[in-house]
Amino acid sequence: MxxxxxxxxxxxxxxxxxxxxxxGVTAAPSPSAGTGxxxxxxxxxxxxxxxxxxxxxxxxxxxxxxxxxxxxxxxxxxxxxxxxxxxxxxxxxxxxxxxxxxxxxxxxxxxGRAGGGTAVLGSTLVPMGGAVCATTSTSGWRCGNVLAHDQSVAFPEGTVSGLTRTTLCSDHGRDEGTPVVSGNQAQGVLLLASGPCPGGGGSDHVLPVNPLLAAWGLTLRTA
Incomplete structure (x- = not known):
């Protein structure tokens, strides 16, 4: 593989x-109901x-x-x-x-849940230099800017391309997976965090949401 x-x-x-x-998607059994x-x-x-x-x-x-x-x-x-x-x-x-x-x-x-959270209205990709924010489990809202799109990162399991590099500087090992937005527009999920970075200079990588939706034929829920 x-x-x-x-x-x-x-x-x-x-x-x-x-x-x-x-x-791909396998025929796992349908999940049962719970209290939810x-x-x-x-x-x-x-x-x-x-x-x-x-x-x-x-x-x-x-x-x-x-x-x-x-x-x-x-x-x-x-x-x-x-x-x-x-x-x-x-x-x-x-x-x-x-x-x-x-x-x-x-x-x-x-x-996010603090202050009622932020409604998601769409998934328009923000250009380079645009502001992005992530709602992390360790520090609440953390914001930064887009440095570049279509970036690649080498992991032990393989190289992943098509990522967005940002200055979010979230906590490595704790904040991966959190959603990243630009205003009310979904951008992606945090795949690799580079922080904590008390002096700045972070380089977090985000997996864009639109390719995820396209891969499985999903529709984003919007307010």
């Missing part, structure tokens, strides 16, 4: 290539591989990073309640994932 990911193209083809190589609640971007749940952070809600559930685990894996609350099942994932190669949630959960078209 590793050789397959060493020469990925940018944009939607990156996620599509990862998806094809990882076997509201889900919005930035919420964190548990999976076998650690934490699964909600990127953005879609009509069938939510998109996230492949930290949510392999296809067929279950996403649960800290109390053990089933949230959903991973229907698509590039795991173990860093990239995207799609989780189908149970009918018990309400999917909010917003990110």
């Amino acid at each position: 590793r050789g397959t990911f060493r020469a990925l193209v940018t944009g939607a083809a990156v996620v599509a290539a990862l998806l094809a190589a990882s076997g 609640g509201e889900i919005r971007g930035g919420d964190a749940f548990l999976v076998d591989t650690g934490r699964c952070v909600v990127g953005f809600t879609v009509t069938e559930g939510f998109v996230a990073t492949s930290r949510c685990g392999p296809v067929g894996g279950e996403v649960r609350t800290t109390g053990g309640e089933l949230v959903g099942v991973v229907r698509g994932s590039t795991y173990p190669v860093p990239g995207g994932a799609w989780v189908e949630t149970t009918d018990a959960w309400t999917l909010s078209p917003s990110v």
